Amino acid sequence: MELAFGHPKSLKPIQTKYCPGCGHGVIHRIIAEVIDEMGLQTKSIITNPVGCSIWADLYFDFDSVQPAHGRTPAASTAIKRMLPDHLVICYQGDLAAIGTAEIIHAANRGEKFTTIFVNNAIYGMTGGQMAPTTLVGQYATTAPNGRDPVEAGMGYPIKVCELLATLGGTKYLARGAVNNPANIKKTKKYIRTALEAQMRGEGFTLVEVLAQCPTNWKMSPADAVGWLEQNMIPFYPLGEIKNTLQPAQTDAAAGER
Amino acid sequence: MADDIRLMKGNEAIGEAAIRAGCVAYFGYPITPQNELTAYMAANMFPKGRTFIQAESETSAINMVYGAAATGARAMTSSSSPGISLKQEGISYLCGADLPAVIVNVARSGPGLGGISPSQGDYFQSTRGGGHGDYYTIVLAPKSVQESADLTYEAFALSDKYRIPVLVLADGLIGQMMEGVKLPAPIDPASLPKKAWAAGRQAEEGRAPNHVSSMNLVPEELEALNIARFKHYETVKKELCRYEEVQVEDADIVLVAYGTSARVSLGALQAARAMGVKVGLFRPITLWPFPYDRLNALAKRGKRFLAVEMSMGQMVEDVRLATNGQAPVDFYGRCGGMVPSEEEVLAEVQRLLAR
Ligand SMILES: Cc1ncc(C[n+]2csc(CCOP(=O)(O)OP(=O)(O)O)c2C)c(N)n1
Ligand code: SF4
Numbered sequence: 071m072e073l074a075f076g077h078p079k080s081l082k083p084i085q086t087k088y089c090p091g092c093g094h095g096v097i098h099r100i101i102a103e104v105i106d107e108m109g110l111q112t113k114s115i116i117t118n119p120v121g122c123s124i125w126a127d128l129y130f131d132f133d134s135v136q137p138a139h140g141r142t143p144a145a146s147t148a149i150k151r152m153l154p155d156h157l158v159i160c161y162q163g164d165l166a167a168i169g170t171a172e173i174i175h176a177a178n179r180g181e182k183f184t185t186i187f188v189n190n191a192i193y194g195m196t197g198g199q200m201a202p203t204t205l206v207g208q209y210a211t212t213a214p215n216g217r218d219p220v221e222a223g224m225g226y227p228i229k230v231c232e233l234l235a236t237l238g239g240t241k242y243l244a245r246g247a248v249n250n251p252a253n254i255k256k257t258k259k260y261i262r263t264a265l266e267a268q269m270r271g272e273g274f275t276l277v278e279v280l281a282q283c284p285t286n287w288k289m290s291p292a293d294a295v296g297w298l299e300q301n302m303i304p305f306y307p308l309g310e311i312k313n314t315l316q317p318a319q320t321d322a323a324a325g326e327r
Numbered sequence: 328m329a330d331d332i333r334l335m336k337g338n339e340a341i342g343e344a345a346i347r348a349g350c351v352a353y354f355g356y357p358i359t360p361q362n363e364l365t366a367y368m369a370a371n372m373f374p375k376g377r378t379f380i381q382a383e384s385e386t387s388a389i390n391m392v393y394g395a396a397a398t399g400a401r402a403m404t405s406s407s408s409p410g411i412s413l414k415q416e417g418i419s420y421l422c423g424a425d426l427p428a429v430i431v432n433v434a435r436s437g438p439g440l441g442g443i444s445p446s447q448g449d450y451f452q453s454t455r456g457g458g459h460g461d462y463y464t465i466v467l468a469p470k471s472v473q474e475s476a477d478l479t480y481e482a483f484a485l486s487d488k489y490r491i492p493v494l495v496l497a498d499g500l501i502g503q504m505m506e507g508v509k510l511p512a513p514i515d516p517a518s519l520p521k522k523a524w525a526a527g528r529q530a531e532e533g534r535a536p537n538h539v540s541s542m543n544l545v546p547e548e549l550e551a552l553n554i555a556r557f558k559h560y561e562t563v564k565k566e567l568c569r570y571e572e573v574q575v576e577d578a579d580i581v582l583v584a585y586g587t588s589a590r591v592s593l594g595a596l597q598a599a600r601a602m603g604v605k606v607g608l609f610r611p612i613t614l615w616p617f618p619y620d621r622l623n624a625l626a627k628r629g630k631r632f633l634a635v636e637m638s639m640g641q642m643v644e645d646v647r648l649a650t651n652g653q654a655p656v657d658f659y660g661r662c663g664g665m666v667p668s669e670e671e672v673l674a675e676v677q678r679l680l681a682r
């Protein structure tokens with residue numbers, strides 16, 4: 071009998087340290103599935119960021135490099151340039167504040183690695199501080215009365231895909247979510263499109279993934295998926311924000327637009 | 328071509344030596360007085376199929392070095408003092424992950440933005456790690472264009488051998504001046520041995536995944552890693568200490584100076600000797616590891632010392648540590664971009680000897 075569904079080879083079959091209901095685990099899994107489908111397990115390198123997903127190197131079953139907070143796009147730039155035939159995944163939560171310069175300039179140079187930006191609207195690892203993508207009014211330990219953009223000096227939530235879309239080096243920018251099976255399926259397709267484009271050497275690709283952090287949102291995992299649907303998706307629209315990949319190559323994702 | 332002698336600026340000689348050492352990745356950001364080095368790499372790396380990137384900041388440049396080094400590539404960045412401060416985060420990570428890399432500091436005067444003239448005010452930063460955590464980098468201090476080329480070339484081999492970043496600490500004067508330089512033989516990067524710990528080429532090497540990281544949240548484990556690294560440093564100290572001595576044997580006073588101030592001191596020594604005053608020169612070439620033992624031996628033989636620096640007095644602390652109260656140690660320095668003259672140093676020697 072043919073095995074129709076199983077644990078991806080690129081992900082170790084071990085329990086993660088992530089909290090129940092965390093988005094990181096699901097995102098790891100769909101990345102691993104795509105890498106397996108592309109047959110690139112031993113040709114992949116992940117740069118695991120400073121953040122909860124610093125643990126990614128425990129779970130992905132291939133090479134990894136762990137750079138400083140926010141600097142993964144700079145490190146990934148060099149890794150991909152040293153190993154242009156490898157699949158380089160820059161996995162980040164920390165790109166819209168401390169890593170802003172690095173992501174903008176890597177994108178602008180059209181660096182040919184793929185960024186997976188996990189947007190959970192919070193700083194998870196350090197215990198729930200305001201992230202650059204925290205929604206207006208959303209509670210964080212450093213926004214105890216909710217994010218107040220101007221008076222309290224907290225700024226507005228940053229839409230990373232839209233921000234990067236103006237840059238010449240960016241070829242594919244998509245936003246998915248992992249709060250329900252339908253969104254997970256679409257997100258996996260975006261990731262596949264991005265990784266395939268990377269291997270064709272097309273340019274900068276990024277998939278932003280809206281993800282739950284039930285622990286720091288102070289909700290049950292079940293409430294968190296609903297909160298994401300009702301609060302994050304209206305502000306961070308899902309879909310392909312920019313797709314200037316070669317026309318013949320985008321059919322796989324076309325149905326999802 | 329290996330034997331050609333060229334007239335080059337220090338900055339250019341450093342660039343050419345790096346290329347000949349098999350540096351395949353250079354990441355920089357403009358800052359005076361090292362701009363010729365970045366421009367040299369821009370002009371000469373790309374035609375050879377190597378990587379040159381003008382990064383968005385020194386912070387990014389050093390993190391690019393981190394990425395390139397993690398794949399086993401010979402990688403370099405260069406800057407001058409304010410930019411080197413920005414690189415400290417990355418240098419700490421390189422050391423924490425035991426990655427080889429070469430960092431060139433064509434130092435200028437500080438603190439803050441300071442000035443663009445030569446200085447040795449970065450000695451503390453260079454020799455005490457410079458960033459956060461327990462670590463050292465190897466520090467090489469050239470005194471000439473020739474030595475800038477030689478030490479940069481060797482820096483790559485030392486860094487690979489010990490898996491410790493190497494800092495080449497020059498200054499604006501060495502970077503800017505032109506001298507004849509005999510360049511070392513080019514190394515084909517493809518001929519360099521593969522690094523078993525590097526990320527990438529997993530399929531070809533048929534090995535388990537490699538993880539390049541400086542993180543460890545288990546105190547017992549991290550302590551053990553740090554202790555092992557410091558044990559390794561002891562080996563480096565034994566094998567690498569390097570210095571030059573000029574007429575130390577019969578000297579009544581030994582000038583201790585590195586880089587540009589050592590050149591000035593040599594001039595002062597020659598002038599003194601012409602007058603019959605017995606001056607010697609001790610020039611550390613490795614600032615880390617610092618040649619403590621040799622200075623200590625000289626102190627035990629009754630020498631006295633005058634540290635000459637382009638700073639308010641930084642290396643002099645190492646001279647005092649080395650001599651450990653067994654010999655008088657004095658200091659003469661200029662700073663802010665001022666270079667001491669031979670006459671000034673000679674006058675200071677005469678003043679001390681007359682006391
Ligand atoms: C230079 C530096 N500043 C601050 C920190 C502390 N820090 C660690 S993770 C983090 C934020 C993590 O949030 P995010 O990137 O959104 O990832 P998440 O944990 O939410 O997945 C911060 C501020 C650090 N490690 N280094
Ligand atoms: S704190 Fe949030 S992001 Fe971190 S593991 Fe827990 S749920 Fe995931």
Ligand SMILES: [Mg+2]
Pocket residue numbers: 163188189190191192193194201
């Ligand atoms: Mg986050």
